[in-house]
Amino acid sequence: MSNRVLWYTHPASEFINGLPIGTGRLAAMVLGSPATERLALNHEWLWRGVNRQRDNEPLAKLFPEVCAQLLAGNLAEGTLLGQAFAGAGGGMSGKPNRVDPYQPAGDLYFQLEHGAVKNYRRELDLHRGVVTVNYTADGVRYQREYFGHLTHDLLLVRLIATRPFSGEFWLARIDDPDCTLTHTTTPKAMLMDGQFTGGLGFRVAARLVSTDGKVTVTPTRMTVSNANELILALDMGTTANDEDPVAEAGRHQLPTADWDALLVTQKMRYTELYDNFSLNLVATPAIDIPTDSRLEATRRGSDDPTLPILYLNYARYLMLVSTATAQLPPNLQGKWNENLKPAWESDYHHDINLQMNYWPVEASDLGFATRPLFSYLERFIPHARKAAQDLYGCRGIYMPLQTDPWGRSTPESYGWAAWTGAAAWLSQHFWLHYQYTLDIDFLREHAYPYLKAAAEFYEDYLIEDNAGVLQIVPSQSPENRIAGAGDLPVTLCVSSTCDVTLVRQLLRTAGRAAEILGTDADKRDHWQTMLAKLPPLQVGKRGQLQEWDKDYEEAEPGHRHYSHLIGVFPGEEITAETTPELWDAALVSLENRLKNDGGSTGWSRAWTACLFARMGKPQRTWGHLIHLICDFATETLLDLHPPRIFQIDGNFGGAAAVLEMLLQSDREELHLLPALPACWPAGKVKGIHAQGGYTLEIEWAHGKMKRAVVISRTTRVCKVVANAEHWIVVDEQGNRVPMEQDNRCLSFDIKAGVPLFITEGM
Numbered sequence: 001m002s003n004r005v006l007w008y009t010h011p012a013s014e015f016i017n018g019l020p021i022g023t024g025r026l027a028a029m030v031l032g033s034p035a036t037e038r039l040a041l042n043h044e045w046l047w048r049g050v051n052r053q054r055d056n057e058p059l060a061k062l063f064p065e066v067c068a069q070l071l072a073g074n075l076a077e078g079t080l081l082g083q084a085f086a087g088a089g090g091g092m093s094g095k096p097n098r099v100d101p102y103q104p105a106g107d108l109y110f111q112l113e114h115g116a117v118k119n120y121r122r123e124l125d126l127h128r129g130v131v132t133v134n135y136t137a138d139g140v141r142y143q144r145e146y147f148g149h150l151t152h153d154l155l156l157v158r159l160i161a162t163r164p165f166s167g168e169f170w171l172a173r174i175d176d177p178d179c180t181l182t183h184t185t186t187p188k189a190m191l192m193d194g195q196f197t198g199g200l201g202f203r204v205a206a207r208l209v210s211t212d213g214k215v216t217v218t219p220t221r222m223t224v225s226n227a228n229e230l231i232l233a234l235d236m237g238t239t240a241n242d243e244d245p246v247a248e249a250g251r252h253q254l255p256t257a258d259w260d261a262l263l264v265t266q267k268m269r270y271t272e273l274y275d276n277f278s279l280n281l282v283a284t285p286a287i288d289i290p291t292d293s294r295l296e297a298t299r300r301g302s303d304d305p306t307l308p309i310l311y312l313n314y315a316r317y318l319m320l321v322s323t324a325t326a327q328l329p330p331n332l333q334g335k336w337n338e339n340l341k342p343a344w345e346s347d348y349h350h351d352i353n354l355q356m357n358y359w360p361v362e363a364s365d366l367g368f369a370t371r372p373l374f375s376y377l378e379r380f381i382p383h384a385r386k387a388a389q390d391l392y393g394c395r396g397i398y399m400p401l402q403t404d405p406w407g408r409s410t411p412e413s414y415g416w417a418a419w420t421g422a423a424a425w426l427s428q429h430f431w432l433h434y435q436y437t438l439d440i441d442f443l444r445e446h447a448y449p450y451l452k453a454a455a456e457f458y459e460d461y462l463i464e465d466n467a468g469v470l471q472i473v474p475s476q477s478p479e480n481r482i483a484g485a486g487d488l489p490v491t492l493c494v495s496s497t498c499d500v501t502l503v504r505q506l507l508r509t510a511g512r513a514a515e516i517l518g519t520d521a522d523k524r525d526h527w528q529t530m531l532a533k534l535p536p537l538q539v540g541k542r543g544q545l546q547e548w549d550k551d552y553e554e555a556e557p558g559h560r561h562y563s564h565l566i567g568v569f570p571g572e573e574i575t576a577e578t579t580p581e582l583w584d585a586a587l588v589s590l591e592n593r594l595k596n597d598g599g600s601t602g603w604s605r606a607w608t609a610c611l612f613a614r615m616g617k618p619q620r621t622w623g624h625l626i627h628l629i630c631d632f633a634t635e636t637l638l639d640l641h642p643p644r645i646f647q648i649d650g651n652f653g654g655a656a657a658v659l660e661m662l663l664q665s666d667r668e669e670l671h672l673l674p675a676l677p678a679c680w681p682a683g684k685v686k687g688i689h690a691q692g693g694y695t696l697e698i699e700w701a702h703g704k705m706k707r708a709v710v711i712s713r714t715t716r717v718c719k720v721v722a723n724a725e726h727w728i729v730v731d732e733q734g735n736r737v738p739m740e741q742d743n744r745c746l747s748f749d750i751k752a753g754v755p756l757f758i759t760e761g762m
Contacts, residue, residue, distance in 0.1 A: 002306075003286040003306050003313060005124065005125050005126065006124045006126070006310070007290055008122045008123070008292055009121060011031060011133075012031040012033075015029055016636075016644070017634050018032070018040070019131045019636055020124075020321065021129075021131055021321060022148045022322060022335055022336075023148035023149065024044065024321065024335070025325045026153065026155050026234070026235070026335075027044070027334070028041050030133075032122040034135050037111075039108040039157065039234075040104060041106050041108060041234065042102075043105050043238055044328045044335055045238045045241065045327070046104075046105050048103055048199045048200065049100055049196060049199035049240065049406075050100060050198045051100050052406045054406075055410065056409075059085060059390065059391050062081070063391075063392055066474055067463060067473050070082075070492060071463070071471070075486070076484075076485050076486035079486050079490070080486060082474050082492040085392075085418040085474070086418040089413075090402075090414060091413040092488065092489065093414035095414075097345075099345045101347075102333070102347070104173065104337055104340070105194075105236050106171055106173035106192055106194070107172050107174075108169070108206055108232070108234060109170050110167055112167035119135055120134070121133070124317075128263075128270065129148070129150075129317065130145055130147040130263075130266075133146075140161050140162050142159070142161045142165070143160050143161070144158065144159050145158045147266060149262060149265070150269040151266065151268075152252055152255075152265075155233070156209075156262065158230070158231045158232075164213070165226075166223070166225040168221055169232075171190050171206060178196055178199075179196050180195045181194050182194075185217045185218065185220060186217060189206065190222055193246075200239050201239045202236065202238045203237045203238075203246055203248075203249040205249040208230070208232060209231040210231040212228050213225050213230065235248075235249045240405075270320075273368060274320055277316070277364050278684075278686045278687060279312065279658070279684075279685045279686075280683055281309070281682065282683050283682060284306060284680070284681075284683075287304055291310075291635065295630065295633070295635060305679040308654070309658070311651075312364075315651045315654065318648065319360075322334045322335050323366075328405050329357065329358070329369075329373040330648055331347060331354075332649070333346045333648055334648040348376075348403050348404065349401065350402065351401050352561065352563075352603065353603060353647070353649045354426070356649040356652055357649055362433065363690070364687075364688065365689055367689075373429060377399075377430075378446070379407040380399060381397060381450075381453065382407070383409050384397035384399055384453075386409075387400075392420070392460075394456075395457065395460050396458070397409075397450075399423040399426060400412065416489055418476065419490075420457070420461065420475075421502045423453075423454040423457065424458070424506040427506055428506075428571070430450050432691070433447065434447050435691040435692065436690070437713070438713050451506065451513055452523070455506055458472075458507070464533070469534070470530055472495045473494045474492040475495050476490055476493065476496055476498075476499070477493075477496040477498045477499075477563045478563045480555075480559045481555045482548060482552040482554065483555040484553075485552075495548075496548050496564070497545060497546060497547050498564050500534055500537060501537070504531060504534055504573055507528075508531065510527060511527045537567070537574075542592065543585060543588045544585055544588040544589040545564055546564070558593055558595075558596030558598040558600065559593065560599070560604040562589075565586050565589060565590060567586070568583070569610045569614040569660070570656075572667060586615075601632070601650070602628060602632030602633070602639040602649070603647065603649040603653055605628040606649070606652075606653025606656070609621050609625045609628060609654065610653060610660055613660035613674070614660055614664065618678065622679065624657075625658070628650060632650055634646070660674075661674070661677065663696065669721055670690055670692075670710070670719065672720065673700055673704075680703075681702060681703050682700060683699070683700060684697065684698065684699045692712070694710055696709060696710055696711075697709040707758070707760075708757070708758040709755050710757075710758065711754070711756075712751070712753075713752060715752045716749075717747055717749055717750075718748055718750040719747050720758065721744055722745065727760060727761060730756070731757070732755060
């Protein structure tokens, strides 16, 4: 049970040690103080909203000169000129950028009348999605429960005690000179209306659903006396989608005040979304002590083999409550922020962070969570087309490095953001969703249009050099720079490994999608021709995978980004079988980064673990996974970016590393237990998904695969990377299924929806 529960014997000392709840649209952080409780509230659309209509200056006339300087090898000059394409604010400009910051909606506070507290316990039950706080005071047992109701799309709070209690309740918001607040309180509700100067309006509503106590009010506070039970329902609304926030915050109603009935309907929906995946170890019990004590013991060197399972379960919970009713994907902090000026505006970063959020989603049966991601990306398309023309004179779409939810493709970070690879990278999530689901309607209506638009940009953007090679210029290895190329924090260049890999991946998948759909034969031929003309990836003088087109020295050898390794993970362009020399060079590059103190943020350490897992190195994966959890997490396991900034991408990246240890499915080949750690000698994973439309259950013992159940969405040939001479395939009646074997794979026919069993032969 302890790998399904985070629990503590003390309240949270700060926001980032709270326990998050949410529905997707709404979110809250529970701090659990028995003295003055604070529930920190967020609405996914509550961004300040001052710059919703921002636009780009036409800059395409500058594009040829930047390209000419870079192609001539004048990187410093080209980089300086190219900063016109990075925006005028943020970064190194000293001026504010135009990304609207994600904002707190306010806080629900309450104080109960009681004395000193004993026997305190605060917990988040991942199996139910409910936060509970229990304690005793003056001989009375108090219990508080909090959760986001996924059916009714409301945040619910219930207080009960073994004797009648009294307390005071109120709504408030951090002092903000650019936000006007108005409070209204009645015996049935506390309302707080806000208006940002030049931006959004919003409402926070805390409605009293049920109490058997006496209620009195002042203009800003509600007092409840002599109650045995109290239930509050919290809702919020904004003007973000041109709706009256009063209407949005009043739309969602509870059909009952029966708490047990509400828990039943919550459980039904939560179980439907969460419970189809599980990972358990055999004969390795979870350590049942408070989670902060567990974390501290692991930091001191104690073995805790199941701690990463808790971390994975928690990441799945965080994704579920960030997206279940959402229109927006998780931002840098998921949906939880208490600051008026959060780090990086708590925005959407497109050069790793948003992508990393979605790394574990498909494999761990959270495919529903992609809906807000694709909606968010498609919202950008009209302005992304305009931006491609305004900035570069190209067709297709341009996506910025960092942004907010308004669908405006404007670069906003001088010194950093002159990079065009975001759309290519993000397009791969459309392709992966098709690969996992084989949903042909999704491919036709959503995935292929985005892939095609992203590919069209490069049809115009690439420059053919005198040798007939299509060069990507300007190019960049995101957020990294070449030694001696100038003082700006990034270096523009010609055909970075990152960009070549992204364009190669984009053209390949766009062509494959068009082929499946039987459309755009001329496009397919053109993309194939472009693929053949892209520059090859290269191995440098130290045996490393070159990060740029030439073997430049890095200004920061331990850089946090592994952008040149995306062909290993999360991509599939570099593999041990198809590109062995590049595969070996990628490992050298990874080791070089780590020797120079790479992996220095939570998300970077998570990427390190994913890379080692993809490379089939279980103990290296394990070491970096434990490093991630112990050194880059709060006591409630929320991921940290130094110095101590909550940033949720590391949570999701760490979860992806766990999944990669258990199953890999690039090129639709099933690689079972490719990086199983030695401390997991026996266990079972159930409900794990694979590219090609597969769902699997895998059991192992003594560190080796014992039995696997494979179910396919379609009738097809299934390929399994295997020590084939020791395995057989049987059907539900135990009949042997014919299979073919080569030196790395066994292949067999599988029918849609009919399970087959892979097991050890006699």
